[in-house]
Amino acid sequence: MIILGIDPGLAIVGYGVVDYTRGRFTTLAYGAITTPAHTKVEDRLATIFEKMTGLLAVYHPQDMAIEELFFNTNITTGIPVAEARGVCLLAAKQAGVNICEYTPLQVKQSIVGYGRAEKKEVMMMTQTILGLEKMPKLDDTADALAIAVCHGHTGCSKLRDFYNN
Numbered sequence: 001m002i003i004l005g006i007d008p009g010l011a012i013v014g015y016g017v018v019d020y021t022r023g024r025f026t027t028l029a030y031g032a033i034t035t036p037a038h039t040k041v042e043d044r045l046a047t048i049f050e051k052m053t054g055l056l057a058v059y060h061p062q063d064m065a066i067e068e069l070f071f072n073t074n075i076t077t078g079i080p081v082a083e084a085r086g087v088c089l090l091a092a093k094q095a096g097v098n099i100c101e102y103t104p105l106q107v108k109q110s111i112v113g114y115g116r117a118e119k120k121e122v123m124m125m126t127q128t129i130l131g132l133e134k135m136p137k138l139d140d141t142a143d144a145l146a147i148a149v150c151h152g153h154t155g156c157s158k159l160r161d162f163y164n165n
Helices: 040-057 075-094 104-112 119-130 140-155 158-164
Strands: 002-007 012-021 024-034 063-067 100-101
Touching: 002 024, 002 040, 002 140, 012 040, 012 140, 024 040, 024 119, 040 075, 063 140, 075 100, 100 104, 100 140, 104 119, 104 140, 104 158, 119 140
Parallel strands: 002 063, 063 100
Antiparallel strands: 002 012, 012 024
């Protein structure tokens, strides 16, 4: 199964594409969709949509795993992120891709086994699981790979198929 992991944002959308077959991960691609600052929000959203559509067309994932939004104190900064997330969800829906959402706590638990793990621990375990020589420099890309691995560990189980039938 090909999984597209997404860490949404307006300035940077991190992505990671992995193949999860018979309990083994193979990294197919990773990177970031970036939009320039001081550009109209609608133009930035259009860029994200176009590039997401391109990624979906190239890799044909069966599932997209995306991080749920969590607002700590300032909801105002979360609104543009929510808009970018919505564009990603729309692109996946239009491509017929199954969408699964995970909280940061779920990702940490799946990768490290502990929901309060530090970011560095998650990155190191993701690197080990995927057999990467080094983690991507952008945190958004590293997070997207972790989300994809989380989905492989939890969303690809036979239980999901049982409950969805």
